[in-house]
Amino acid sequence: MNSSEQLREAQEALLQIFSGIDAQVKQNLKEVLNAFRHNHVGAHHFAGVSGYGHDDLGRETLDRVFAEVVGAEAAAVRVQFVSGTHAIACALFGVLRPGDEMLAVVGAPYDTLEEVIGLRGQGQGSLLEFGICYQQLDLTLEGTINWQALSHAVKDNTRLVLIQRSCGYSWRPSLSIAEIEKIIHLVKQQNPNTICFVDNCYGEFIETQEPTHVGADLIAGSLIKNPGGTIVAAGGYVAGRADLVEAAACRLTAPGIGSYGGATFDQNRLLYQGLFLAPQMVGEAMKGTHLTGYVFDKLGYPVNPAPFAKRRDVIQAIKLGSAQKLIAFCRAIQQNSPIGSYLDPIPDEMPGYETKVVMAGGTFIEGSTSEFSADGPLREPYVVYCQGGTHWTHVAIALEAVIEAVGKANT
Incomplete structure (x- = not known):
């Protein structure tokens, strides 16, 4: 099964979860609209x-x-x-x-x-x-x-x-x-x-x-x-x-x-x-984490949270097991970002972090992890943390390249 077929399978498996997220987005947006209305914005x-x-x-x-x-x-x-x-x-x-x-x-x-x-x-x-x-x-x-x-x-x-x-x-x-x-x-x-x-x-x-x-x-x-x-x-x-x-x-x-x-x-x-946009953007990011978790679970990697688990934030962690795979993962995300797709993420010192960190974040706003990014500290067990996503379809496109770059677990 190639990467596009794997993504198609994941989308079909997650349809009901996606529908539930949309319902929650609607409820949260109502609360935002009520606050705007009450304060005569x-x-x-x-x-x-x-x-x-x-x-x-x-x-x-x-x-x-x-x-x-x-x-x-x-x-x-x-x-x-x-x-x-x-x-x-x-x-x-x-x-x-x-x-x-x-x-x-x-x-x-x-x-x-x-x-x-x-x-x-x-x-x-x-x-x-x-x-x-x-x-x-x-x-x-x-x-x-x-x-x-x-x-x-x-x-x-x-x-x-x-x-x-x-x-x-x-x-x-x-x-x-x-x-x-x-x-x-x-x-x-x-x-x-x-x-x-x-x-x-x-x-x-x-x-x-x-x-x-x-x-x-x-x-x-x-x-x-x-x-x-x-x-x-x-x-x-x-x-x-x-x-x-x-x-x-x-x-x-x-x-x-x-x-x-x-x-x-x-x-x-x-x-x-x-x-005003936040509930919708968070909903899209949540769909992206489900999609990422599902695909990499199928590839044999430990994922946190589990593919069908209820989300508690907009972060999907994947235990890749090697520095090479962590760097390759971030490189594929960067290449499928709208900004700076030509850049090559390399591990480096970051203010406030104890170890070197590799980061992919081709975002319109520097460091905006709500757009779509992936990063991880260069230390065992080499976990990558995927965050955000303005729309889950962008995550799906990037994941096709990531699957090709990283491959199955234990390879």
Whole structure:
């Protein structure tokens, strides 16, 4: 069976799942439209202001719209956040104080947070350097949350619990909203004052609820991932309890300025339009992950999540087993990208990452993993992480080339 026939078989097998995703997209889009309607969004909100960014009606209204969509008291949606990691760091530094403990409950955090916490690097003002303690609950041998350990892990000085929704560069299942709700319930039973903070990257619009709908005090993420709808040029967000959002905004700007400053550089229309497009774009990316998982499972590779498993983010991981296959995979994705198809991805150092990383991302917006990309750290067992996709048909086209480049497992 050649690659095009394999893709055709996969599409037929996944028809019912694709139909279910479309139904969910419709439900999420209704919520976005309701928020736009409730806040009387009009063309006048697209205009921005310059300088300090004071009295930006479009920005202030977008914050309210976003907060309503994710079920939060408040939100700060800002182009000044340079990445999801930046938004997360602002949230952590905004909330935590010397002597506080931060507890990561889903194993090791994503690579780019290691230097923020202070697990790597020194002299740059990490949380540990500011006297904030860090504790971590490792996953079970099966790669799941250690619920028993979590039930008695929260102490009096545990100011914040970090819940990373997506798997990151690990071979664990990403979290469902139901699991996040269970974590929050266990934490609040032990210490009602502990802040439950969710790294929401890659998870927005995957389900019909967000962590803030089920009790999360604060969430953060990137606008060049799911909620930017593949067209937002830069930025991130924090959302949740109003006081915590403002504390994070004070770290982005300065105490006394907080969420009241920051020019939007005439980006308001894209921010609104990206949010409107986001449910559809996430739905297409979810279809792409199912397709990728199905094809590579048939080729004999371990895949996470499984082909028919319910999606919890827009990432499909494939354990390729060799550096050569990881590079070949990314090269085929790059060659089937709209931008920079002539480029050859090679492993290189990346700011914030512990090991060399090979990345394919021929995207219109640099680093926009919501468009379509693949990457992986150059370390055993050589797992590639496919992310995003503006339409599943693009993923299918790229997969034909990937199958030819990588071949079956154990070859």
